[in-house]
Amino acid sequence: MKSLVTRFFRVRELPVFIALVIVVFITGSANPQFFTLSGFQDVTLGVAVVAVLAVAQTLVIVMKHIDLSVGSTIGFSAYLIGDASSKGHGFWYCMGLALALGLAVGAANGFMVAYLKLPSLVVTLGTLYIVRGVFNEVAGGNTITEDMVPGPINFMGLNTFFGIPYLFLVAFVLMLVVGFVMKRIRSARDLYAIGSNLLAAELGGIPVARRVFLAFLATGAVSGLAGAVLLARFNTAAANSGNGLELSVVAACVVGGVAIAGGIGTVYGAVIGAILLQAITMALGALGIPQFWQLAVNGTLLIAAISLDRYLSTRVKPTSIMGAK
């Protein structure tokens, strides 16, 4: 029994969960509206996009990589869906287009990182801008309006399932599925090994390149498909859609315990982190702090999360006199 308790306290996601509870209470006391159903729906709706992307990003970050191109991909995808739909194509065609875009970007990233062994920071920074450039060129000054959004997507964006917004359910279900896979499927465990000690993984016979490639491919695919979520959320898409999302996504993951150094973290933590960031954003709104500060706050939170993580990890090192040489 005792070991169960100690194991509970060692759970990496605990601090962020506690932080979330605290923030929720603070916000709720300042603005009792928060505790109502509509308050709950506001939060879950607001967090859906970032949560979906954060689940995918976790795959990449545990391998000690990063994918900065997700914002450009999801924005471009949202636009493509609306554009294709307005030209008369059916729902599945539009989704297929979105998936194709995501896979293309993911494959490009994956190839350069996994097989050419290039640093993922640089590669995804490059694809971020290339995709955005192409996106801006294709979109020009056009905007996708509500009437151009495919029916099913519109439906998802507006409706709830027993009070829970469908968009959030998408994120939640994705989290459950990916979370299960990361814990229980052998080939997924390799991702943690790769992030924890790349050299040992290579020597140990793990097909590193293949895993890395597939992880980036998956992230790309999710970013592509998530264009539907973005479109459903805002009912519009234009050349600036998705700009800057990568920051929130990375912040959500790090805050949620997915270490930048790789090897540790779960999608559950990433989603909690996303919710926490969303809650803080709304708390600031409730406290009357102008929009402008949002960006600054997000940045500060990311720094705070990394600092805390670093502080906690240095405390774990053995300090005994008979310690390591």
Place this chain on the structure above:
Amino acid sequence: MKKKYTFGWDQGVTAFLAITVVVGSFVSEYFANFDNLSFVIQDIAEIAIIALAMTYLIIAGEIDLSVASILSLTSATIGFLFRNGTSFEMAIVGGLLVGLLCGLLNGYLVTVVGLPSLAVTIGTLALFRGLCYALLGNEPVNELPENWIVLGYENIPGTFLPWSTIPLAILAAIAWIVLHYTRIGRWTFAIGINPEAAKFSGIPVARMKLGLFAMTGLMSGVAGVVYTLRFASASPDGAVGFELSVIAAVLFGGVAIAGGIGTLWGVLAAVLSLGAIRSVLQLIDFSANALLVVSGALLLISVVVPRAIEIYQSRRKSAFVTKI
């Protein structure tokens, strides 16, 4: 070996610059003249100035993604101070100070708190940009003193060079000499190659890195001053995405992302190439979006090519080397 590849890279970039210029003059009759050269220098001045400092930082094994936000914050500070009654000269000093402080913050978080520079500067990128909006709201400051604005668009009397050439040339010369011929430069390379051995060799690693981040912040500040004068306005959303061009130029110039390798001439040639390409694209009426694509492509090329060369070379000979 590695040294050979660096020399090869330098020559490669110079060749690339030459080719771009030649191609440019064929593509458009307006390319190869002094007016255009003046324009190109104006265009890349800020990027070049920041790239000088970024070169050191990346060679030392770190990176700073927040430089564009620092540039903008400097500009916003100048606007804010001036709008609230400070003299323009003092506002510029204030702006430079802000740039330095931002760099020191980055440096502190990396060297004292011990955070990875990639993650930290993603955070400060947002933080500093957010502060721009906090300072200016959504309104740019457009009424700046005339005698200063002139420096932004006029040339040095009697030449075709814009005023911004002066800070650029001086800083570039200093940067080049220091990197390749002084102790500080040697230390920078050493830290990039092996920070632990650097410490054990008596090199003050933490102090150096702090200094390099501070310098990067200051250079971003200088770029911010140049930027403000060029556009004759201080606004909170300026220079978005500049960090990409800076990093692309530095990497394309032969500085290895892992650190420990690079030359300053390579970076300068890369910056000039970037400027030349932008100019050509504008002259043939490509949209601004093409620029994003080109910068991204250059960035990728600058890391793909050395890797491809490495793979090719290692296929030709064995990896093991003679032990004496």
Place this chain on the structure above:
Amino acid sequence: MVATQTPILEMRGAKKAFGGVQALTGADLTLYPGEIHALLGENGAGKSTLLKALAGVHKIDAGSITLNGKTFEQGSTRRAGEQGIAVIYQEPSLFPDLTLAENVFVGRQLRSGFTVNWKAMEEETNKLFQQLGVKLDGTRTARGLSIADQQIVEIAKALSTKATVIVMDEPTAALSSKEVDRLFQVARNLEAQNCAVVFVSHRLDEVFALCSRITVMRDGATVGTAPTKEMTEQSVIKLMVGREVSELYPKLEAKIGDVVLKVEGLGLAGQFEDISFEVRAGEIVGLAGLVGSGRSEIVRAVFGVDKFDKGTVTLNGKKLKPGNPSAQMVSGVALVPEDRRQQGLFMSSSIDKNSAVTMLKKLSKFFIIRQKNESKLATEWGQKLSLKYATGHDPVDRLSGGNQQKVVIAKWLATNPKLLIVDEPTRGIDVGTKAEVHRLLSTKAQDGVAILIVSSELPEVMGMADRILVMREGRMVGQFDRHAATPEKIISVATGAAPV
């Protein structure tokens, strides 16, 4: 465990070249089930190339390797593992964020159906630990594990893959003597389970204590194989070196001068406490003790790479501030660190640059440094130390271990230090260069330099030092004069077996 059995592994006439260099010129190795077999040879003799061939890192150019009667499939680490060969390296490489159980089963996690069965893995792992007679918990993460424990995990992994040949490459270099004993137990355990254990080491006393047969390599070929009973340390050294080894520890008489280094009440929380000693000019003081007793930590604190929080360090009367290696260097302290690859050298940098890195200020005229001055300095010192290399522009990773160590020593001697600290100065170095380094230290002492030497090799400390300080668990527990010291006394104080 005798020649009448069929061998598990037979390597005959293995040849391997890299570029223009013949690393193996005809190596033979025969392993029988249920034996602990020592593989000896100087650095550069070809041991690691042979091991890498067995590990599947590369293929041999000529010769044959047979495993369990079948031809050994070369060139793939995965295939080598599947065929039953496991290699435990000196610095094992585990996954710090994964649990021990997952480390043991990495890539082959136990499943029920399609999904990973964590409970089964943990149970199986704990069973293996029990089998090896070790107290480790399969559910903890590998982060923070001592090197000795990491090796045990690797051995457990080897067992779980049903390895029949287990190679240990210099396993005891970083172990305390208690941990060495535990490792020996484990090795004998494996022997009893009919594995063939290959034990690679420079420490002859361990080899003679543990191994039943010895194979000696020299210049890429096997020059001798015999049961341990039929050999002596001298005969083995003769085979390794190919010549009579003259005086290994030339101790020259030096004039002892004033106190150069004075350490008083030095302490660093968790590492060492209440350390006080002196070193005089011309004196060689040795720091002996078990691995992990805090010796390296102390000298790192004196040099400034680590801080200290109690006590004082005084050099020629001037107090040194904690944690400031650049200041220490200026005051005249030099430290040749323990790990020359990670701490002592810039591996991809040239010999010239490495040699000159400590002298940059002196080489600068009006802040400018010219490369030819760096080269001049490097050449000068290279000659003084009989450093063998092609050109100063070559990167240091082309040099042998002994020559690399010479570069590290050169860069510090060039600063003309008043206090020279050397930490494990001859670890992993061939016998010939070892003698040169010792002669060098003696000469420097004659020149009036104060020398502090940290070493885990008792013969080295006893041969070189005027005074020997013994550490145990972060405290100084004994001091011996050169003439009064015996190995037994030092070891008993170092292990705490008897009061001083």
